[in-house]
Structure formats: C-alpha cells, structure tokens
Amino acid sequence: MSGAAPPRLTGGMFALMVAALIAATMTTGLMAGVFGLYQHTVMAGLAGTDDRTFIGAFQALDRAIINPWFMFSFGGALLFTAVAAFLNPSPWVFAALGLYLVVFVITVAVNVPLNDALKAAGPPDSLADPAAVRAAFNEARWTAWNLVRTLATTTAFGFLCWALVARGKLG
Template identity: 30%
Template sequence: MSVQQIIVFITAFFLALMAGVFYAYSCSVNPGLNKLQASDYLRTMQVINRAILNPFFLLPFVTTVVLLPLSAWLAYHGGMSVQFYLFLAAALVYAIGAFGVTIMGNVPLNKMLDKADLTSVDVEQLRVSFEIPWNKLHTIRTVSIVVSLGLVLVGLVKRES
C-alpha cells in the first residue's frame, strides 16, 4: 500500500465515522430530544455538547479537514484527473459545510447555551433561540459530510488520470 493509498483510506475512514455520528444524531438523538420538556432538553444538550469534546470525536473531525485537501493534492499526479476533482470537491464541501458551519454556527450556539443558567432564564424562549438554528445548521453539516463521503467513495472507484 502506498502512502497515498494509506492517506486516502484514513480520509475515507474518518469521513465514514463522521457521517455515522452526524447521521445517527439526526435520526435518533434529535428526535428523542425533541420529545423532552424545554428544561430537560437544554440541560441534556449542555451535557452532550460538553461530552462531544473528546479525542474520539475531535481527531477524525478536525483531521479530515486537512486530509481531504491532502488527498486531492496526492491525486493530482502532475495533472488534473476525475479523482482529483472529486477529492477537491469533497474537501470544499467538508471544509465549508461541515467544519465551517460547526465553527461559525453550532459552536457559538453551544457556547451560548453552556453559559446559560437554566434556573434563571426563560427556558422556553432559550430553547427556541437555540434548537431551531442549531438543528438547521446540524442538517447542513450532516448533508455536507454525507456528500463529501460520497464524493470520496466515487473517487476511489473512479481512478482515471
């Protein structure tokens, strides 16, 4: 196995992990949280947002934003190829739609919620101001990661120069 193949394999593996996390969250966690009362919902989101900041999530999430452009660069081979364009598109979709949306959208919402004292705020209003934008942004992230993974997988089977 070449260095390029190893890097692309790790990239695809990390993308698959991220797609699984975000897809599963959309299909199970969000619908479950939706059924909670506002105070329980907000408290649970505070706990989840703190718990997700761990190496098992952060390593593939952050590393993928570097590995995707690296995979595109390695696929370049001194000329443009279908694989190069697919990996480049995957890198852009992930960097903007997953990583960028998280950093610019979800993280500020998480920080706002983390600072909230749930005993002294209107929890119904806080829930609306947090949940609606957070879920919209999460949908963008999920779709972006799944699209990025699809582009990489197509790139792996479409190796023409």
C-alpha cells in the first residue's frame, strides 16, 4: 500500500497524531496477544478436559476477562485507530482500522453470544448433561472465529507498526 505522503504537522497536532498512532499500535498489539493466547494455549488446553472442567474453566475465564485492562485494550484499539486514521490518513492506518472493525464485529456477533450462552447454562456442577452444554457451545465455531480475530488483529498490528515507521521517515 502506498499513497501520497501525509502533510507535515507541527506542534500539538503532530504530538496528538503520534500519540494516537502509538496508542492504536499498543492496544491493537495487546489484543493480538489476547486473541492469540486464547487460540494457541487456552482453547488448546481446555480442549483436552472433561465437559464439566471445560465449562467451569471457560465460564471463569469469561468472567475474569471483563475487566478494565481488557475493556480499555479492546475498545481502545478501535477508538485509537479511528482517531489515528482521522489525524494521519495513511493507507496502513485505514487498513488496520478496517481489520480491527471486522474483529470488533466478529467478537460482538459470534464470540460474545457463544460465551454468554455458556454462562447462562449455569454452574457446571448443577448441569444434568454437561456434554450437551459443551456441544451447544460449539468449540469449533468459537475457535475458528477466534483464529480470524487473531490473524486480523495481528495483521492490523503489523500495519500500525509500519505506519509508525513510515511516519518516522516523514517527520
């Protein structure tokens, strides 16, 4: 991707643009790490457990991940990348924004509803048929869409890193 060089900025606008680009890169990188860790470690580790253990562990992880650090990174990646795209109209930043928007939609439309359905099943010790609950959760679907999130967020992170490099060359 190439395009016309962004205009040179001075003073406060330059500092704001660079700060937004750095914040976008950092939060997107954090989210790439979260999604990647779930992909290659958490879900792989849980896959070998019995149904009650899987349900209980996943429910606990899902409750724990809703915290200020995660919410700041998850929402911040979208917000900071949008601000960076507005202040620095680079094709790399726009591509990163598009990819992260896809990740955001997948999370809200696929992964969160699956998580919520598993939580709604109740405590694993009270389930009459934990195998049916686990099957209804559909690990394969959750993991497949998480792989898409992992690849898209990692690519967006790379694009933002490159936007920082390009911005550094332009001053």
